[in-house]
Amino acid sequence: MSLGEIPSGMQRIALLGLVVEAAVGIADWERVPGKRQRLRFDVAAYRADFGREETIADCFDYAALHAFLTGYERRAHIDLLETIAADVMDFCFQDPSVALAEASVTKPDVFNGRGAPSVAIRASRAEWARIRAGSSGP
Numbered sequence: 001m002s003l004g005e006i007p008s009g010m011q012r013i014a015l016l017g018l019v020v021e022a023a024v025g026i027a028d029w030e031r032v033p034g035k036r037q038r039l040r041f042d043v044a045a046y047r048a049d050f051g052r053e054e055t056i057a058d059c060f061d062y063a064a065l066h067a068f069l070t071g072y073e074r075r076a077h078i079d080l081l082e083t084i085a086a087d088v089m090d091f092c093f094q095d096p097s098v099a100l101a102e103a104s105v106t107k108p109d110v111f112n113g114r115g116a117p118s119v120a121i122r123a124s125r126a127e128w129a130r131i132r133a134g135s136s137g138p
Helices: 062-073 081-092 125-132
Strands: 011-022 037-047 098-106 118-124
Touching: 011 062, 037 062, 037 081, 062 081, 081 098, 081 118, 081 125, 098 125, 118 125
Parallel strands: none
Antiparallel strands: 011 037, 037 098, 098 118
């Protein structure tokens, strides 16, 4: 994923190219007990309030994001990449300083190197709250 440009006046904190093995997919071969496949994550959180960081408490904690994403290795089977991408967005917006987030999850091996399904989301905090509430209006 090529993450979007950094909007003027914002800080981007990203975790790129993280690969984990997880139980995911809707195909019969993906549902075999114990079957794992690689997921690649590219995630970015954007903050408008920055420039005075002195401790990790003043920052978006990308180590916590890393721990959340690697946690997919221990989760029960998840059918859809869309579900995972939405979970990642929810995680990013748990930090009240995040104004905008991007999450991309890709299954690089599902078609044996002949294309890779990927789901990506980019939304502001207000847009994401509206989406999660089930409203598509402005």
